[in-house]
Amino acid sequence: xxxxxxxxxxxxxxxxxxxxxxxxxxxxxxxxxxxxxxxxxxxxxxxxxxxxxxxxxxxxxxxxxxxxxxxxxxxxxxxxxxxxxxxxxxxxxxxxxxxxxxxxxxxxxxxxxxxxxxxxxxxxxxxxxxxxxxxxxxxxxxxxxxxxxxxxxxxxxxxxxxxxxxxxxxxxxxxxxxxxxxxxxxxxxxxxxxxxxxxxxxxxxxxxxxxxxxxxxxxxxxx
Amino acid sequence: xxxxxxxxxxxxxxxxxxxxxxxxxxxxxxxxxxxxxxxxxxxxxxxxxxxxxxxxxxxxxxxxxxxxxxxxxxxxxxxxxxxxxxxxxxxxxxxxxxxxxxxxxxxxxxxxxxxxxxxxxxxxxxxxxxxxxxxxxxxxxxxxxxxxxxxxxxxxxxxxxxxxxxxxxxxxxxxxxxxxxxxxxxxxxxxxxxxxxxxxxxxxxxxxxxxxxxxxxxxxxxxxxxxxxxxxxxxxxxxxxxxxxxxxxxxxxxxxxxxxxxxxxxxxxxxxxxxxxxxxxxxxxxxxxxxxxxxxxxxxxxxxxxxxxxxxxxxxxxxxxxxxxxxxxxxxxxxxxxxxxxxxxxxxxxxxxxxxxxxxxxxxxxxxxxxxxxxxxxxxxxxxxxxxxxxxxxxxxxxxxxxxxxxxxxxxxxxxxxxxxxxxxxxxxxxxxxxxxxxxxxxxxxxxxxxxxxxxxxxxxxxxxxxxxxxxxxxxxxxxxxxxxxxxxxxxxxxxxxxxxxxxxxxxxxxxxxxxxxxxxxxxxxxxxxxxxxxxxxxxxxxxxxxxxxxxxxxxxxxxxxxxxxxxxxxxxxxxxxxxxxxxxxxxxxxxxxxxxxxxxxxxxxxxxxxxxxxxxxxxxxxxxxxxxxxxxxxxxxxxxxxxxxxxxxxxxxxxxxxxxxxxxxxxxxxxxxxxxxxxxxxxxxxxxxxxxxxxxxxxxxxxxxxxxxxxxxxxxxxxxxxxxxxxxxxxxxx
Numbered sequence: 007x008x009x010x011x012x013x014x015x016x017x018x019x020x021x022x023x024x025x026x027x028x029x030x031x032x033x034x035x036x037x038x039x040x041x042x043x044x045x046x047x048x049x050x051x052x053x054x055x056x057x058x059x060x061x062x063x064x065x066x067x068x069x070x071x072x073x074x075x076x077x078x079x080x081x082x083x084x085x086x087x088x089x090x091x092x093x094x095x096x097x098x099x100x101x102x103x104x105x106x107x108x109x110x111x112x113x114x115x116x117x118x119x120x121x122x123x124x125x126x127x128x129x130x131x132x133x134x135x136x137x138x139x140x141x142x143x144x145x146x147x148x149x150x151x152x153x154x155x156x157x158x159x160x161x162x163x164x165x166x167x168x169x170x171x172x173x174x175x176x177x178x179x180x181x182x183x184x185x186x187x188x189x190x191x192x193x194x195x196x197x198x199x200x201x202x203x204x205x206x207x208x209x210x211x212x213x214x215x216x217x218x219x220x221x222x223x224x225x226x227x228x229x
Numbered sequence: 230x231x232x233x234x235x236x237x238x239x240x241x242x243x244x245x246x247x248x249x250x251x252x253x254x255x256x257x258x259x260x261x262x263x264x265x266x267x268x269x270x271x272x273x274x275x276x277x278x279x280x281x282x283x284x285x286x287x288x289x290x291x292x293x294x295x296x297x298x299x300x301x302x303x304x305x306x307x308x309x310x311x312x313x314x315x316x317x318x319x320x321x322x323x324x325x326x327x328x329x330x331x332x333x334x335x336x337x338x339x340x341x342x343x344x345x346x347x348x349x350x351x352x353x354x355x356x357x358x359x360x361x362x363x364x365x366x367x368x369x370x371x372x373x374x375x376x377x378x379x380x381x382x383x384x385x386x387x388x389x390x391x392x393x394x395x396x397x398x399x400x401x402x403x404x405x406x407x408x409x410x411x412x413x414x415x416x417x418x419x420x421x422x423x424x425x426x427x428x429x430x431x432x433x434x435x436x437x438x439x440x441x442x443x444x445x446x447x448x449x450x451x452x453x454x455x456x457x458x459x460x461x462x463x464x465x466x467x468x469x470x471x472x473x474x475x476x477x478x479x480x481x482x483x484x485x486x487x488x489x490x491x492x493x494x495x496x497x498x499x500x501x502x503x504x505x506x507x508x509x510x511x512x513x514x515x516x517x518x519x520x521x522x523x524x525x526x527x528x529x530x531x532x533x534x535x536x537x538x539x540x541x542x543x544x545x546x547x548x549x550x551x552x553x554x555x556x557x558x559x560x561x562x563x564x565x566x567x568x569x570x571x572x573x574x575x576x577x578x579x580x581x582x583x584x585x586x587x588x589x590x591x592x593x594x595x596x597x598x599x600x601x602x603x604x605x606x607x608x609x610x611x612x613x614x615x616x617x618x619x620x621x622x623x624x625x626x627x628x629x630x631x632x633x634x635x636x637x638x639x640x641x642x643x644x645x646x647x648x649x650x651x652x653x654x655x656x657x658x659x660x661x662x663x664x665x666x667x668x669x670x671x672x673x674x675x676x677x678x679x680x681x682x683x684x685x686x687x688x689x690x691x692x693x694x695x696x697x698x699x700x701x702x703x704x705x706x707x708x709x710x711x712x713x714x715x716x717x718x719x720x721x722x723x724x725x726x727x728x729x730x731x732x733x734x735x736x737x738x739x740x741x742x743x744x745x746x747x748x749x750x751x752x753x754x755x756x757x758x759x760x761x762x763x764x765x766x767x768x769x770x771x772x773x774x775x776x777x778x779x780x781x782x783x784x785x786x787x788x789x790x791x792x793x794x795x796x797x798x799x800x801x802x803x804x805x806x807x808x809x810x811x812x813x814x815x816x817x818x819x820x821x822x823x824x825x826x827x828x829x830x831x832x833x834x835x836x837x838x839x840x841x842x843x844x845x846x847x848x849x850x851x852x853x854x855x856x857x858x859x860x861x862x863x864x865x866x867x868x869x870x871x872x873x874x875x876x877x878x879x880x881x882x883x884x885x886x887x888x889x890x891x892x893x894x895x896x897x898x899x900x901x902x903x904x905x906x907x908x909x910x911x912x913x914x915x916x917x918x919x920x921x922x923x924x925x926x927x928x929x930x931x932x933x934x935x936x937x938x939x940x941x942x943x944x945x946x947x948x949x950x951x952x953x954x955x956x957x958x959x960x961x962x963x964x
Contacts, residue, residue, distance in 0.1 A: 015566060016474050018390025022660045025677070055658075057388040060474025116383050118655045119648075147387070147655040209657045214675060214790060216665070 019055035026208035039072035053094030066096035095202030106155035112185025118147040127167040130198040142219035144205035151204040153186040240267035268501035275602040278732035282745040302760025308679035313347035314415040318765035323410040327377025332385040332471040340497035346424040347416025354396040359405030383653040388473035393654035395672030406770025427494035428549035429514035435573040439545035443528035446541025475544040482565040491554035498545040506547040520573035610735035618829035649957040669796035671712040682790040686712035691776035692817035697832035698740040702747030709783035714844035715859040717851035718785035725762040730774020754837035796860040798878030801932035809901030819864040839900040858905040866895040876952040884929035884938035
């Protein structure tokens with residue numbers, strides 16, 4: 007699998023993401039945001055976490071105008087797989103590749119901790135190796151992860167299996183670290199080829215780091 | 230010069246200094262030159278009060294690559310890799326403007342580390358606040374400061390993408406008017422790719438990179454070399470404003486530059502900005518330098534040479550490059566959308582020559598500015614309070630029921646979990662964090678480039694330093710080392726941040742002198758040299774100085790990253806040992822403070838031999854696979870240390886041991902640890918203890934839904950509620 011990992015000014019999870027994907031045997035390349043095209047044989051584009059453009063104005067609001075995002079939009083339109091993690095999720099929302107928007111966390115604080123999440127739908131290439139109801143322990147670290155979408159579109163997303171991950175406690179019951187609508191942690195687009203989530207699976211790929219659950223997630227793209 | 234007296238006063242220079250400057254220059258100085266001398270000779274930059282006592286620190290060991298004198302210290306961590314680290318204070322700015330003060334403190338220490346060629350991989354911080362629990366305005370203001378400082382540290386470190394993996398926080402009345410914010414950064418690089426702050430090679434270009442220069446932080450180094458008064462609030466404009474995004478770009482651009490061989494030397498523009506960086510870089514190499522100040526990128530029009538030399542605008546670096554590489558270097562910084570300009574060149578005159586649109590506006594010989602900087606021998610006097618506080622001991626206070634004592638100590642803000650703080654810091658970015666904030670004792674990261682792990686811990690108990698300035702400082706080194714050893718790592722070297730009051734007060738100067746003696750003695754005995762550090766004086770408001778607060782960060786190495794010990798209970802039915810000897814020692818204890826409002830008594834006995842044996846015991850026991858968890862015993866004694874292990878491990882404890890005087894469960898005797906082991910290893914552990922010559926006594930077993938020890942008992946539900954919920958309730962109560 008060939009993975010293209012985007013790098014904007016202020017991105018800070020590009021090397022973590024590269025390290026994790028290499029662990030599952032992927033070939034990776036880091037793509038500078040001014041690049042106007044993606045590598046030819048690219049199987050997956052990852053928009054990694056960080057603070058693109060310092061999160062100034064609004065998370066992801068400036069990065070969406072970077073030249074590389076035009077290429078990502080074309081790639082996604084043709085059915086290419088795109089995964090946005092944390093700031094990457096925010097960038098995909100701002101780019102309208104995913105529906106909805108992010109607000110500041112309900113308590114207005116940055117929140118960094120291990121957080122349990124539950125698989126709501128595995129009817130997609132990303133989470134296909136997991137089962138609905140599976141509980142994963144994955145770090146979160148964000149100030150603007152309070153996902154919002156109006157109830158009408160939310161319903162459509164449920165109907166179309168676009169709500170893929172929710173925050174929960176270790177027993178799978180309701181928990182909400184940031185105030186997201188329905189405690190949503192991750193979603194996908196209608197065609198189920200563009201994914202966004204606030205938790206960082208790349209930070210949970212080794213036992214010594216506290217969890218290996220992230221491997222179960224990212225390897226969905228590989229096989 | 231007209232108004233000479235006034236000018237000197239506003240630059241905190243004496244008439245004697247002025248005469249000295251005239252002698253160095255061979256003429257009268259102009260205003261630009263006065264500004265430069267004022268900054269370079271400020272306490273902050275020249276260490277004029279402290280220099281005398283900073284001599285004689287042990288700074289060498291086979292693993293030390295770079296000791297004090299550079300931007301940061303460097304130690305060898307094996308396999309061709311090195312760790313670069315330093316701690317620095319940002320106390321005065323943080324009191325005036327908590328968010329920006331703390332944020333720029335983080336920014337400054339990050340630059341000190343990456344300027345040496347290392348990617349910063351971990352941050353710690355040590356924070357001291359006043360009485361946050363008070364009902365009045367002081368309490369409310371302190372809570373505001375806590376919230377601001379924490380947000381500032383997070384706002385900066387998170388954005389730059391460096392994990393904040395631990396730290397310490399405590400509260401004493403003496404910090405009401407002068408909080409302390411100490412920030413630490415550790416970076417990792419290849420041993421043979423370290424960069425130094427030197428400007429040499431005649432004709433080599435001097436390049437300015439990073440943010441534009443503005444008028445912010447003007448005279449900051451001079452500001453922080455003074456005490457606070459009511460008027461200090463008007464100093465807000467002297468606090469710099471941070472831009473972590475630019476810092477991130479600067480970091481990445483510098484790391485990209487370091488992959489080339491274009492750089493001769495590089496230094497961050499920290500306190501006293503362009504002045505200190507240019508003088509220090511030229512000074513270290515014995516060079517001269519010519520700068521064309523009109524070429525400095527400026528944020529606003531109408532700036533003067535004086536302002537350009539003294540601005541403390543953040544996120545700027547000065548580079549000395551090989552001639553002919555200018556274009557390539559500028560290209561790298563342009564890629565990262567940063568300003569970069571050639572602003573001068575290295576000369577062999579030994580002079581700093583500053584030009585402004587063709588006119589020579591200042592000419593100062595470089596060497597004398599640092600070499601002849603005033604070195605003061607300030608009067609010292611042993612404070613009188615030390616005599617009468619000695620008389621207070623556990624035997625002179627009334628009896629308190631242990632159950633009540635336990636409840637009050639457990640709920641102390643110093644003890645309880647600080648997740649309200651550390652959950653605002655990204656602690657996991659870079660995917661190296663093995664031992665996270667909140668998991669007790671030292672924090673640990675793995676090194677991706679080899680199979681090792683680096684443990685680090687920041688320690689200082691200001692109460693100990695108040696009742697015994699020398700012993701308290703030594704105890705900080707011991708405790709930081711002990712924390713590191715508890716993870717199975719071997720302590721290697723320290724950096725320190727010496728926060729004291731007004732040096733013009735002989736009693737403070739005495740405390741300072743004693744503190745440095747304590748660090749020297751401990752570092753020598755424990756074979757952990759000092760590789761970098763910082764002094765912060767004038768931590769005083771309206772005549773009240775802070776307690777002596779020499780913060781020490783110990784860095785240690787664990788040969789095997791798979792074998793990092795936790796500090797909380799791991800399994801039901803495991804046995805817990807107390808290792809080391811407990812005496813009836815309550816000097817400076819949490820017990821005396823929380824129950825009787827006293828910071829007094831005689832410091833627990835220091836025995837470096839015992840301390841080293843304890844480290845050896847845990848390191849060796851871990852290698853042999855005998856130990857499941859280890860935690861040092863500190864504030865609140867065995868009772869509080871066990872309670873923390875229980876809360877964080879989410880497991881109860883059933884004690885079956887007690888002291889003759891059961892209050893000793895709160896004693897703070899040094900050089901002790903709690904060790905959790907599998908019962909089947911009891912014999913092997915006891916054998917190891919006798920091999921090393923240290924006492925290990927089983928205290929009880931892990932498990933159940935209660936915490937019991939001697940005459941205290943608490944449901945785990947209650948214990949966890951107190952431990953995990955107290956802090957947020959207190960700090961957010963006025964929101």
